[in-house]
Amino acid sequence: MSKYIAESFYTCLFKITHNLQELTNEALQEIDSRKDGKVEVLDVKFNKRKTKSLADIQANKIQSKEQELKEISSQKISEDITSTIFNNLKDNKTSSIENKAFSERRKMPDRRKGYIQKAMIGDHKVYLHIGEYDDGRVGEIFIDTNKEGELVRSLMNNFAIAISLGLQYGVPLEEYVDAFINTKFEPSGKVKGNDRILSASSILDYLFRELAISYLGREDLAHTPSIKKTDQAEDSEENAQLIDVLKNITSKGFLRNQYKEKLVDLSNIRLNIKSKKIN
Numbered sequence: 001m002s003k004y005i006a007e008s009f010y011t012c013l014f015k016i017t018h019n020l021q022e023l024t025n026e027a028l029q030e031i032d033s034r035k036d037g038k039v040e041v042l043d044v045k046f047n048k049r050k051t052k053s054l055a056d057i058q059a060n061k062i063q064s065k066e067q068e069l070k071e072i073s074s075q076k077i078s079e080d081i082t083s084t085i086f087n088n089l090k091d092n093k094t095s096s097i098e099n100k101a102f103s104e105r106r107k108m109p110d111r112r113k114g115y116i117q118k119a120m121i122g123d124h125k126v127y128l129h130i131g132e133y134d135d136g137r138v139g140e141i142f143i144d145t146n147k148e149g150e151l152v153r154s155l156m157n158n159f160a161i162a163i164s165l166g167l168q169y170g171v172p173l174e175e176y177v178d179a180f181i182n183t184k185f186e187p188s189g190k191v192k193g194n195d196r197i198l199s200a201s202s203i204l205d206y207l208f209r210e211l212a213i214s215y216l217g218r219e220d221l222a223h224t225p226s227i228k229k230t231d232q233a234e235d236s237e238e239n240a241q242l243i244d245v246l247k248n249i250t251s252k253g254f255l256r257n258q259y260k261e262k263l264v265d266l267s268n269i270r271l272n273i274k275s276k277k278i279n
Contacts, residue, residue, distance in 0.1 A: 003053070003055070004051050004052065004053055005051070005052050005053075006049060006050070006051050007049065007050045007051075007052065008046070008048075008049045009046075009047040009048050009049070009050075010044055010045060010046055010047060011044070011045040011047055012041060012043075012044050012045075013041070013042040013043040013044070013045075014039055014040060014041045014042055015039075015040050015042060016037035016038065016039055016040075017037060017038045017040065018031055018034060018036065018037045018038075019036070104169075105165075105168050105169050106133075106139075106168050106169075106170070107168060108131055108133065108139045108140055108168065109133070109134060112131045112132060112133070112139070113131075113132045113134075113136075114129065114130045114131040114132050115130055116128065116129050116130070117130075117193075117194065117210055118193050119191050119192065119193040119194045119197070119206065120191065120192040120193055121187045121188065121189065121190075121191055121200055121203060121206055122186075122187040122188065122189045122190070123147065123187070124145060124146065124147055124148075124187040124203075125145065125146045125147075126143070126144070126145050126203055126206065126207075127143070127144040127145075128141065128142075128143060128207055128210060129141065129142035129143075129144070130211075130214075131164075136215075137167075137173075137215070138167060138173060138211060138215050139164065139167055139168055140160075140164035140167065140168070141160050141163055141164055141207070141211070142157075142160050143156045143157070143159070143160045143203075143207065145203070156203075163176060173211060173212075173215060173216060174216060176208060176211075177208045177211065177212045177216065177218070180204040180205065180207070180208045181205060181208055181209065181212070181221065182201060182205055183201065183202045183204045183205050184201040184202055184205075185201075185202045186202075187202075187203065188200060188201045188202050188205075191206060194206075194210065195224060196210075196213050196222040196223065196224050197209050197210060197213070197222065197223055198223040198224065199223065209221045209222075
């Protein structure tokens with residue numbers, strides 16, 4: 001059984017009567033908003049009638065609702081896509097900033113700070129040459145050994161160049177320390193000439209222990225306590241002022257040692273420089 005809805009359309013002619021106490025322009029302007037008028041129907045005219053199936057009406061309602069849901073879902077999808085693109089652009093911008101250090105090489109200055117550490121591992125002498133940036137970060141290393149053949153010496157030199165290039169391209173020193181600490185090969189054993197490292201399982205173990213102690217503050221890799229702690233307990237203010245001055249002119253690795261015993265105080269020495277006359 002089908003159900004239908006009949007819609008009839010009429011034209012109605014009516015008048016509204018208002019009682020006014022006085023005839024003014026203000027009263028005439030407010031007459032449309034007044035609700036005290038009396039309605040009188042003058043004429044009603046039949047226009048047309050429309051008959052609609054109830055099933056069609058319900059289908060139209062369902063279709064309109066589906067269309068509305070589609071519009072909402074499409075709008076939501078567009079918003080999600082926009083937010084995703086924005087987040088991707090933001091992440092790409094952040095990653096590009098973070099990876100900028102790995103795409104550009106920061107070369108060492110022509111005049112650089114640094115120090116040379118000599119040590120004996122067993123019967124082998126090892127010289128570690130370190131170059132630093134102006135901010136105190138290590139930027140290059142060179143390794144010299146004795147009692148080694150040309151093959152081993154060339155491999156150590158090229159290994160040092162590879163480490164230096166990695167540091168200059170932004171590879172963290174921590175990654176090298178974690179990779180080469182506790183590597184085991186000969187020469188190994190007791191270490192002489194280094195006040196913080198007493199033994200090493202290999203040359204690489206010794207080298208990166210030295211770098212980790214000097215530049216990363218890895219006291220867990222040292223075999224002796226820090227010397228600076230005893231100095232700072234006595235006169236911390238004096239040491240702090242001295243270190244602030246030395247940071248700009250001295251190697252960071254040099255400052256971790258007994259710098260008071262190695263520095264020469266020239267503050268009370270007067271230099272008398274005589275200029276030579278040019279004939």
